[in-house]
Amino acid sequence: MNEHVERQIALPAATPRASYDVVIVGGGGHGLATAYYLASRHGITDVCVLERGWIGVGNSGRNTTVIRANYGIPEAVRFYQRSLELYEGLEAELGRDVMHRRKGLVWVAHSEVGLRAQMARAAQNRAYGTDTEFVGPDRIAELCPDLDLAGGGAYPIVGGTYHPRASTARHDRVVWGYAEAAARLGVDVCPGVEVTGLVRSGERVVGVETAAGPIAAGTVVCAVGARASAFAAQAGVRLPVVTHPLQAFVTDHYAQRIEPVVVSSDLMIYLSQTPRGEILVGAEIDPQPGYATRSGFDFLAGCAHRAITLLPCLRDLRILRQWGGACDMTPDYSPIIGATGADGLLITTGWGTWGFKGIPAGASGLAELIGTGRVPELIAPFGLDRFARDRTCADRGSAGTH
Amino acid sequence: MALRIDCPRCGPRSVHEFRYGGELRRPPDPDWDAERRLVDHVWMRTNAEGAVRERWFHAFGCRRWCTIERDTRA
Numbered sequence: 449m450n451e452h453v454e455r456q457i458a459l460p461a462a463t464p465r466a467s468y469d470v471v472i473v474g475g476g477g478h479g480l481a482t483a484y485y486l487a488s489r490h491g492i493t494d495v496c497v498l499e500r501g502w503i504g505v506g507n508s509g510r511n512t513t514v515i516r517a518n519y520g521i522p523e524a525v526r527f528y529q530r531s532l533e534l535y536e537g538l539e540a541e542l543g544r545d546v547m548h549r550r551k552g553l554v555w556v557a558h559s560e561v562g563l564r565a566q567m568a569r570a571a572q573n574r575a576y577g578t579d580t581e582f583v584g585p586d587r588i589a590e591l592c593p594d595l596d597l598a599g600g601g602a603y604p605i606v607g608g609t610y611h612p613r614a615s616t617a618r619h620d621r622v623v624w625g626y627a628e629a630a631a632r633l634g635v636d637v638c639p640g641v642e643v644t645g646l647v648r649s650g651e652r653v654v655g656v657e658t659a660a661g662p663i664a665a666g667t668v669v670c671a672v673g674a675r676a677s678a679f680a681a682q683a684g685v686r687l688p689v690v691t692h693p694l695q696a697f698v699t700d701h702y703a704q705r706i707e708p709v710v711v712s713s714d715l716m717i718y719l720s721q722t723p724r725g726e727i728l729v730g731a732e733i734d735p736q737p738g739y740a741t742r743s744g745f746d747f748l749a750g751c752a753h754r755a756i757t758l759l760p761c762l763r764d765l766r767i768l769r770q771w772g773g774a775c776d777m778t779p780d781y782s783p784i785i786g787a788t789g790a791d792g793l794l795i796t797t798g799w800g801t802w803g804f805k806g807i808p809a810g811a812s813g814l815a816e817l818i819g820t821g822r823v824p825e826l827i828a829p830f831g832l833d834r835f836a837r838d839r840t841c842a843d844r845g846s847a848g849t850h
Numbered sequence: 851m852a853l854r855i856d857c858p859r860c861g862p863r864s865v866h867e868f869r870y871g872g873e874l875r876r877p878p879d880p881d882w883d884a885e886r887r888l889v890d891h892v893w894m895r896t897n898a899e900g901a902v903r904e905r906w907f908h909a910f911g912c913r914r915w916c917t918i919e920r921d922t923r924a
Contacts, residue, residue, distance in 0.1 A: 675899060677895065677896065677897035677898075678897075678898070678899060681896075686890055686894035686895075686896075687894065687895070687897070688893040688894055688895060689895065689897055690873075690895050690897050691897055691899075691922070734853075735865060735866075735868075735869075735870050736853055736865055736870055736920075737870070737873075737897065737902075737904075737922055738853075738922045738923075738924075739899045739922050739923050740922075740923055740924060779893060835889060835892075835893040835894075836885075836886075836889045836893075
């Protein structure tokens with residue numbers, strides 16, 4: 449907590465001026481990183497980031513911090529591989545320790561079908577440029593000796609994949625690192641400023657309304673996370689986004705023991721041990737849409753039970769806290785980045801349960817689009833128009849759990 | 851506490867008995883052409899924060915569809 453207080457003091461909260469080249473709405477990872485890349489890569493510093501709460505209040509501070517590129521479609525593998533590489537250089541770039549740790553990721557299979565899926569994932573990942581190997585139970589036991597290969601009898605581990613470059617980073621530090629670096633380059637980071645509407649001139653979006661008056665903008669970027677649908681609707685833009693809660697919990701702190709991130713699709717669970725020693729456990733999104741970020745006992749009981757099925761050594765650990773986030777899910781489980789169809793309004797949304805790992809690639813891609821006026825190849829597949837063009841990027845099997 | 855869905859035939863039951871069937875659709879905008887109406891119907895959602903009306907299928911109950919009202923902030 450002290451760390452956060454210091455950082456808030458270190459970052460002067462700017463009061464927005466009446467006009468900017470680029471107004472970014474939403475002070476989470478994507479909004480702040482987009483501002484940083486606009487300033488650092490494209491020399492566009494007449495930028496402000498408006499956040500109604502404090503920066504990183506939403507999913508940027510609620511996610512489970514896994515960075516990986518072992519996706520199931522070529523477009524996503526390339527995109528997340530780029531993001532993973534940018535994360536690896538982030539501490540040097542921002543001049544901040546973001547606690548980036550390479551941990552490796554073990555994705556276990558419990559059935560013949562699951563095994564074939566992992567085999568295909570390894571082959572496909574290698575073909576499209578990320579490092580994923582198919583591994584048998586012996587290798588999995590070496591990578592994470594605490595795993596119960598019998599899976600409590602019902603979920604035997606018959607093999608899986610190992611993704612050695614998978615990492616974690618401290619999410620608050622990533623957010624604050626981008627915010628500080630952007631502010632150093634002249635971006636106004638404005639927490640406590642709520643955007644109440646859009647200013648339009650004819651069909652074009654030319655600014656935003658706030659409690660303190662309108663702010664004119666050459667380009668408005670919507671990076672509001674879970675609430676993108678209502679925001680875009682103000683410009684007459686309809687989104688294929690449905691907001692679902694996602695819950696997670698951590699145990700108390702224990703000695704470092706579990707090295708890799710462990711994932712099981714059948715058990716709808718993934719877990720890792722944080723640098724502080726907590727065991728962090730996350731699950732599937734809740735079945736019903738919702739914006740509440742409360743977390744309930746039935747989630748905790750079910751998720752803890754499934755975690756113990758994989759790792760019996762967790763049985764007696766104490767749970768420290770649980771929480772929820774509101775995830776902007778898309779029907780194809782891929783993000784939406786770029787043009788909205790409304791002039792002057794760009795969007796970065798549909799970050800569902802894969803937003804943290806996508807921050808550097810998504811934000812640098814969007815900044816390049818603003819800076820050059822051209823859609824970079826890396827984010828081109830993820831435009832909103834893909835739904836009307838019947839070119840969706842369906843990858844539920846890779847993104848659904850984390 | 852888990853969400854409870856009030857099935858008109860079976861009464862309030864755990865959300866885990868149901869399958870979510872999507873928000874109740876609004877009528878298509880008459881100014882839109884057929885293509886845009888189709889794309890909107892297939893993909894686009896209002897995704898309201900607050901009071902919503904949505905379809906649920908009571909899979910582990912009466913196995914009938916129902917429309918319920920709910921607050922997505924709750």
